[in-house]
Amino acid sequence: MGxxxxxxxxxxLTRRVxxxxxxxxxxxxxxxxxxxxxxxxxxxxxxxxxxxYVHVPAAWLSTFxxxxxxxxxxxxxxxRHPLADAVQKAAAPLGAGxxxxxxxxxxxxxxxxxxxxWVWDARLTSVLALFILYLGLIALWRAIEDPGxxxxxxxxxxxxxxxxxxxxxxxxxxxxxxxxxxxxxRLGGPTIAPQLLWPLLVMALAFTLLxxxxxxxxxxxxxxxxxxxxxxxxxxxxxxxxxxxxxxGASSA
Amino acid sequence: MTAIPHIGFIVAxxxxxxxxxxxxxxxxxxxxxxxxxxxxxxxxxxxxIEPP
Numbered sequence: 001m002g003x004x005x006x007x008x009x010x011x012x013l014t015r016r017v018x019x020x021x022x023x024x025x026x027x028x029x030x031x032x033x034x035x036x037x038x039x040x041x042x043x044x045x046x047x048x049x050x051x052x053y054v055h056v057p058a059a060w061l062s063t064f065x066x067x068x069x070x071x072x073x074x075x076x077x078x079x080r081h082p083l084a085d086a087v088q089k090a091a092a093p094l095g096a097g098x099x100x101x102x103x104x105x106x107x108x109x110x111x112x113x114x115x116x117x118w119v120w121d122a123r124l125t126s127v128l129a130l131f132i133l134y135l136g137l138i139a140l141w142r143a144i145e146d147p148g149x150x151x152x153x154x155x156x157x158x159x160x161x162x163x164x165x166x167x168x169x170x171x172x173x174x175x176x177x178x179x180x181x182x183x184x185x186r187l188g189g190p191t192i193a194p195q196l197l198w199p200l201l202v203m204a205l206a207f208t209l210l211x212x213x214x215x216x217x218x219x220x221x222x223x224x225x226x227x228x229x230x231x232x233x234x235x236x237x238x239x240x241x242x243x244x245x246x247x248x249g250a251s252s253a
Numbered sequence: 254m255t256a257i258p259h260i261g262f263i264v265a266x267x268x269x270x271x272x273x274x275x276x277x278x279x280x281x282x283x284x285x286x287x288x289x290x291x292x293x294x295x296x297x298x299x300x301x302i303e304p305p
Binding site: 046047048050051054055058093094097100101104105108109111112210214217218220221224225227228231232235 | 257258259260262263265266267269270273274276277278280281282284285288289291292295296298299
């Protein structure tokens, strides 16, 4: 694990494992989508339940990615792990993307089932707050030029934002919401029929592997961006060192 | 042949999810290509000043 702190080791490992993870992701999506479309319709919702196979995995990732970012934030603030801030920075746009999918597919599912695209109930509002939090973190990284200061500020904001996670999870229990209560990750086991549950679990695994693939690629980009910034600074310093010499040469000519 | 009720909502949900995922993949790949090209240019310029 300690070796992964070395960016060169991380890049070499990524080069080796990335094609295999991408292949496994594609295979799982093929199986998951086949099972989803072959699954029987729900007794109440009919075929509309098929939206569940993209909505629920996206919802799972929207909070899982935030937990990854919170762990990376601890890595930045407490252990000063050299790659922790790269992991945090790379994950934020992916978290925003999957939360956006969750919100829009939920809205498209809500219209035929609830009769409305949106209600300001606790679950929907707390997930919207999470989406805004992701956008805020992306903006924060772009607003602060010094990468060290940006990493610390983003880490603190990420940890403060963790307060939204239990609100998302328990909102359906704490308040009267239009959104249904937990039916997969709950004490007493899932309440969904196995014919619908298995495709959902395969799709959730496919989405999780997709996130892992994209995250590895995005962290690789962050390492290259740092390398480019460092080399650009070295080149600029060398140009500065040469400049007086060139100027002297020009005046003596 | 009977039409599936609410098929438009189902297609829209899957289509939008696919579009967002494709945009995320494309932006990461685009970023990687741009960074790799910039690094290669910089290293080539350094080699010109100080031949390896």
